[in-house]
Amino acid sequence: MVRLCIDGRPVEAPEGTTVLQASKSAGIRIPHFCHHPAFPPEGSCRICLVAIEGLPKLELACSTVVREGMKVTTECANVRAARRAVLEFLLAEHPLDCPICDKAGDCKLQDYSQEHGLTENAFSEIKEKRAKLVPIGDKLLLDRERCILCSRCVRFLTRVTGTRELGIFRRGIMAEVDLYEGEPIRNNYSGNLADVCPVGAITDVEFRFRTRPWFLQEKPTLCPLCSRGCNLWADYHPGFPRVADSAGIFRFRPRPNEAVNGHWICDIGRYGAMALVRNRVREIQWTNRGPRGFPNWEKALAFGAAGIHELRQSGRIGQAALLLSARLTAEELYLARKIFVDGLGFVRIAFTDPAEGPDDAILLRRERAPNARGARMLGFDTKAGLSAAVSGASTLWIFGAGPAGLDSLRDAPGPLQQAAGVKILIAAHPTGLEPLVDVVLPAASVFEKGGTYVNTDGLVQAFEPVHPPCGEARPEWRILLDLGAALGLPGEIFKGPADLISVSRALRIEHPEFLGEVG
Amino acid sequence: MPSRLLDLEPGAGPRGLAAYRERGGYSAARKALSSMTPADVREEVKKARLRGRGGAGFPAGIKWSFVPQEEGRPVYLCVNADEGEPGTFKDKYILGHNPHLLLEGIVIAGYAVGIHSAYVYIRGEYELIARRLEDAIVEATACGFLGADIQGTGFALDVAVHRGAGAYVCGEETALLESLEGKRGWPRLKPPFPAVVGLFSSPTVINNVETLANLPGLIRDGSAAFLALGCPQDGGTRLFGVSGAVVKPGLFELSVGASLREIIFQHAGGMLPGKMLKAVIPGGLSSPILKADEIDVAMDFDSLAASGSMLGSAGIIVIGDDTPILRVLDRIVKFYAHESCGQCTPCRLGTAWMAKLVRRLSAGEGRQGDVTELERVASMIRGRTLCPLGDAAVLPVLAVVSKFRDELETSIPPESRRA
């Protein structure tokens, strides 16, 4: 460890760390644009200059390695003047776009300018005019007037995806970021570019003009689109009073986690998660084969329990099928096992999840569900054949991972149509099976419930809801607890309070492997 | 005054290998290779106080000593023949008229540092000279002065010519390396320094053409004689290039420390008829301007630095009283704005800001306070850029403003107001 002094405070840092890294770990903020923790130092923005005792010029915090006894000053007249100079330079050719720029409120140039008291621009020459609405990808727009040439976007596409769709052409003030011959960015990580851009030069079309960052609360969650379990920030708007439909998740961003996803998420996750947010099943529905009267949970659960009861009485549990999903949390799968396997003796059990796809060498995994490993840890066979489970079944309980995952049933609905018994679909997102079942129960989406997923590497990750379930939706763990109680199954868990903590605790007492990282 | 480098008759063409050998060419290399150790050669160069002739003036012997002496990675020599500093044209003559002098210097440097592969990075505009250099390399290799077994000593060194393509910034050593590697000429962060991580990530020495061209004479005559030609901290001779409003613009090989006044008024024939001396830029466009009463200065690094300017590339630009100082300023800021590579904020934005401001002054649209603003912008760039081009853009501007402020202010309409 190296001992140094930053702003008069003693700081310890491992050998080889930079002044910027050491400052960050000591809670001292040094402004920076071109630096990004995922990349080696770039040194081009020049705003991270600090004073180091014994050195005649200011030095870059991002690239200067700490030495024993080094004395660093991050706040003094010299340093402030250097930072102001960089900001003045950037503002000189920067458009006054804040009122129409999505990045306002989230923009380092804006933040630093405020902090340094730069409210007026001394530049009184004529600014360069550049293209402001350049599509560079299906979801991305580039505004060249806002670009500060930090080169983060270019470095991302060079170092992370290796695809190099963007380059920097020409030099001096005419230097600009551009595609090659208009060939757009079409890789699975393009969405990270809008995050990585420190200003509003690269913006995301899906988020464009929809809201302001200061209305949004960032809440941690996980991505359910594959088994990597990338950590996300969900930017959640709690809604304006008396404005219908103003609450909700507006966007997802990577939540850095060195053990899982580094600093990135893939587009399948980022935009797939937004599609899950937008496409919800919110209401209990049933056909005339369902219970009588106005749909509500009590009737629905009673109806479902009655159907199971009838099968048990007539010894035909073997004709009941349970379709689960690896998007269910460990707590939910644990309850499902307790009810349907241990309690009721179901034998026809299969998993419905989106088909496997190719993995890439970066984040995306082949399994396109977040908790397959967790399911297997609980004794489920996630690869059991779907048609074997469904053909000849009369009663079906389907926990659906929509929109994809039930394609084979939706496209070839024969077995489903032939099932004579009760068919209950519990899904957060439309599956296309709605017309084929008797009762549709709205489940909470991944972002509306808490629980535990185990990712492909065996990492146990617990998560909390971003916001309460919308409409009439309930998390599956609650549905299952209520079902277990309605069925009168034995077990403390069905008698106690219906809360997630009790289930989590019960899961971990019985399966201590869910307490930490597995294998 | 022995004419050591140019060494040619007026009107003579390029000196071929035979003529070069007749005058003792390649004997210094043989002396180094057969009777000196590499450490001996390095020591001689250090004692001779040979300072880099590209502009920065870094002592060559010390630069060589930064190369780690280890096995494993090849060490490269890059010869900086980019010669982009306005007012500088000396390397063109060495390359074009006495290429074997450079090649011999390369062999000596290579031997001293353990280098077997050298690239001459030559500016693209010097195409015709590059071809002559390539011919000289072929010639020298065919006769065993370059290549696998140089003069039978077992030392091997190959030289390749590599053309630039019109970027002043590629005269900066790390930008040169980037360009040689086939990329934009964006300078690198230092550390690591090229001596440790340079071309293709290998240890690399970068020396200017003239610096290397001094080595044969230095080895032949010894460090003491070399040092004696110059001044105590700065040995040898320099090729002083004089251009501008003088009768005999041209190249003059003189001792380091020669008087600027003598160079202008004796060697270069003084001012053109009808013109009075107004100012001199002594060391290429990046060097701070001197007023007419400041030219009694010795042309060596330390003396010029003490006068607030620099020897740089010894490109002396003589400005007459018929040239408005605003025009001089305009050409300076235009150049750096064009040549800024664009990588770092202060240079990219700052050079453009200065150019736009001065362009407005030149168009007669100046406003009160503009000269102060120009100074302020220049000061914001100074000392904060990724490479020396930033300071190169700033120091001449600050010097012009400081020394000719009154004249600049006259270009601003008195009734104008700050915007």
Added chain:
Amino acid sequence: MSTVLSSGLKDRIAALAVRYPRKQAALLPALHWIQDENGFIAPEAERDLAALLEIKPIQVREAVAFYTMFHRRPMGRYHVQVCDNLSCDIRGGATVLARLQERLGIGPGETTADGKFTLTTVECLGACEKAPCLMINFDYHGSLDPDRVDRLLESLE
């Protein structure tokens, strides 16, 4: 004016590329050869070259766009590059440029309608002792004045 690389050029470039530890280092020399043969650097040439050097076309474009000697459109048969830096300016470079504009009928950055001349201004060419000077293709011409400009133009077929 070809937009692609002739097979002879490809062979030369391939042979040059292996003489460097990394093929990309052959980029600038190769671009000079391409421009010499084709007159300019077209996107097809960029793609051909990128394949030969095992890099991406965008990396070729970055070099073409950065270095002022490379052109993405054909220049005139005579590319007249006039220095407008300080030493040439002191010695009457502006007058030389003005005469060229007058005689050729084009301004800096333009090409004559018959494709014979392109006129550009450039930074210091390293011939300050012969200021004011210009470069036509790779040939330097110095110590110019308006009359010498006239004679120079006449001599160019």
